[in-house]
Amino acid sequence: MKKKQHYLFVIVCLLLVFVGCTGKKGAQNEKQQDHKKSTTSETIQKTAVPTLFIHGYSGGNNSFGRMIKRIEKNDRTKKELVLTVSAEGSIQAKGKLTGKKDNPSIQVLFEDNKNNEWNQAEWIKNCLIYLRETYKVTQVNLVGHSMGGASSLRFLSTYGDDPSLPKINKFVGIAAPFNNFVELSNGETLEAVITNGPAIQSERYADYVSGINKVPVTMDVLLIAGDVQDGSLSDEAVPVADALSVVSLFKAHGNQVEEKIFYGKSAQHSALHENTEVDQLVTDFLWN
Numbered sequence: 062m063k064k065k066q067h068y069l070f071v072i073v074c075l076l077l078v079f080v081g082c083t084g085k086k087g088a089q090n091e092k093q094q095d096h097k098k099s100t101t102s103e104t105i106q107k108t109a110v111p112t113l114f115i116h117g118y119s120g121g122n123n124s125f126g127r128m129i130k131r132i133e134k135n136d137r138t139k140k141e142l143v144l145t146v147s148a149e150g151s152i153q154a155k156g157k158l159t160g161k162k163d164n165p166s167i168q169v170l171f172e173d174n175k176n177n178e179w180n181q182a183e184w185i186k187n188c189l190i191y192l193r194e195t196y197k198v199t200q201v202n203l204v205g206h207s208m209g210g211a212s213s214l215r216f217l218s219t220y221g222d223d224p225s226l227p228k229i230n231k232f233v234g235i236a237a238p239f240n241n242f243v244e245l246s247n248g249e250t251l252e253a254v255i256t257n258g259p260a261i262q263s264e265r266y267a268d269y270v271s272g273i274n275k276v277p278v279t280m281d282v283l284l285i286a287g288d289v290q291d292g293s294l295s296d297e298a299v300p301v302a303d304a305l306s307v308v309s310l311f312k313a314h315g316n317q318v319e320e321k322i323f324y325g326k327s328a329q330h331s332a333l334h335e336n337t338e339v340d341q342l343v344t345d346f347l348w349n
Contacts, residue, residue, distance in 0.1 A: 064065060075080055087138060090184075103339070104133070104349050105136070105348055105349065106164075106349065107162040107163060107164055107250040107348075108162050108164060108348075109158075109161060109162050109163075109165065110164075110165075110168050110200050110201060110202065110230060111141075111142070111158060111165045111166070111169075111192065111198060111200040111201050111202070111334075112138070112164070112165070112166050112167065112201065112204060112231075112347060113144075113167045113169050113185075113201055113202070113203050113204065114128070114129060114166060114167070114168050114169065114204045115169045115181075115185065115189065115203065115204065115205040115206070115209035115210075115212065115213055116169070116170065116171070116174070116206060116207075116209050117205075117206045117207025117208045117209045117210075117236075118174070118175060118208040119174050119175055120171075120174055120206070120208075120209065121170065121174060122168070122170060124206060124209075124334060125145060125168055125204075125206065125334060126168065127334075127335060128334050128335070128339075128340060129166050129168060131165075131337065131340055132166070132319075132340055132343075132344055134152060135340075135344070136162070137164060137344045137348055138164040138165065138166045138344070138348070139161070139163035139164065139165055139166065140165075140166045140167075140168065141156050141157065141158050141159060141163075141165040141166065141167065142154060142155070142156040142157060142158055142165070142166075142168075143155040143156055143167070143168045143169075143170065144167060144168070144169050144170070144188050144191065145170045145171075145172060145244075146169065146170070146171050146172065146184040146187060146188065147172050147173075148172055148173040148176065150180075150183060150184055150187050151187075152187055152188060152191045154191070154195075154211060155171050156206060157196075157310055158192070158195075158196045158198070160196070164186045164347070164348050167188075167192075167260055169184075169185070169188055169209075171184060171293075173297075178208060178211050178212040178215045178265075179215065181208070181209075181212035181214040181215070182212050182213075182215040182219055182220070185203075185212065185213060185216040186216060186220050186226065189201065189226045189227050190226070192227060193226065193227055195226075198201050198227050199227050199228065200227050200228040201227045201228075201230065202231040202232070202233075202347055203216075203217075203227060203229055203231070203232045203233070204232075204233040204235070204335050204343065204347075205233070205234055205235065205237060205239055206235045206236060206237070206333070207235070207236050207238065207298070207299065207330065208237070208238070209232035209235045209237070210233075210235060210236070210237025210239070211234075211238055211239055211265065213232060213234070213237075213292050214232075214234065214237070214239060214269055214276075214307065215265075215268070215269075217232065217275070217276045217277075217280075218268065218271070218272025218273060218275055218276055219272060219275065220275070221272075221275040221276045221277055221280075222274075222276075222277070228277060228281050229277055229280075229281075230279075230280060230281070231280065231281045231282075231283070231346065231347055232281070232282050232283070233282075233283045233284075233285070233343055233346065233347070234283070234284045234285065234304070234307075235281075235285045235334060235339065235343075236285065236286060236287055236296050236298070236299045236304050236330050236333050237284075237299070237304055237309045238265075238299045238300070238303050238304070239265070239266060239269065239303060239304065239306045240259050240261075240262065240263050240265065240266045240306040240307075241263035241264070241265040241266065241275065242263075242299065242300065242303055243261050243262075243263050243266075243300070243302070243303055243306070244294070244295075244300045244302060244303070245300070245302045246259075246260045246261050246292065247262070249302075249348075251281050251294070251301060251302055251305070253310060254302045254305060254306055254308075254309075255305055255320065256309055256310045257309055258306065258307075258309045258310060259302065259303075259306045266306060266307070268308060270310065273310055273311075273314050274314070276311075276314060276316070278314060278315040278316060280316055281316065281317045281318075281319075281346075282311050282316050282317065282318045282319070283317065283318075283319045283320075283321070283342070283343070283346045284305055284307065284308060284319070284320045284321075284341075285304070285319070285321050285323065285333065285339060285342070286299070286301040286304035286305050286321070286322045286323070286329055287299075287301070287304075287318075287322070287323050287324075287328030287329060287330060287332075287333050288322055288323070288324050288330050289324075289325065289326060289328055290302050290309045290324055290325060290328075291323060296328055296329055296330040296333065297329050297330055298330035299330060301322055305320050305322075308320050319346065323336060323339065
């Protein structure tokens with residue numbers, strides 16, 4: 062009888078120890094999760110500075126619409142405004158800027174979505190004038206996909222030093238043909254293009270060189286390229302060397318520049334703005 066009682070006593074003690082350890086481990090895990098959430102929230106900088114998302118050639122609402130929605134779900138931004146620009150350059154606005162520190166996003170849509178980069182640069186300027194006059198906006202970020210990136214740099218190299226316009230804090234170019242689709246020349250390496258610029262410079266690139274002094278030197282830059290790994294060294298539309306052709310140009314000017322190449326099927330030209338890894342990189346660059 063005593064032996065049986067002894068066994069029961071030992072079992073009860075073991076159960077108490079197990080429950081105690083489990084509770085302690087659970088509390089530690091909960092604490093670690095809370096710390097992780099806290100750390101994540103601390104790295105997100107919330108400001109009232111708007112970010113303009115500019116689609117590419119023949120683009121539309123979906124070009125950046127889904128990307129912004131995904132970023133909204135992660136509480137990194139809040140889509141507050143859509144600016145639709147007519148072929149004459151007039152602005153039609155849907156929504157409004159609230160002035161809240163929620164990293165507001167503005168989607169820019171061109172009604173004539175196959176127009177040239179010079180007109181698009183003017184339309185970007187008109188958007189900034191609208192934001193200044195309507196909301197007294199003094200600084201913004203620009204994100205451009207494909208031709209939207211090329212037109213953004215056309216704007217920067219033409220009007221970037223205009224003190225009457227909002228200052229551009231950060232610029233993201235996603236798969237943008239900055240050198241007008243020029244591929245690597247014979248014997249040229251991607252490393253050489255990134256370090257020294259392209260051996261063959263298009264007229265578009267030469268214009269950027271001429272206008273680089275108008276680009277704010279304080280503006281941070283992120284350039285993204287895609288390589289579908291089919292041997293073309295491109296995203297099926299824009300060569301990697303083209304999308305990264307202005308890295309050295311920005312660096313020589315004094316800008317802080319980051320470049321990133323994505324690989325595989327999700328790095329295809331139009332798939333880049335649907336790629337969640339691109340979402341993460343862009344949001345970290347803009348708001349961390």
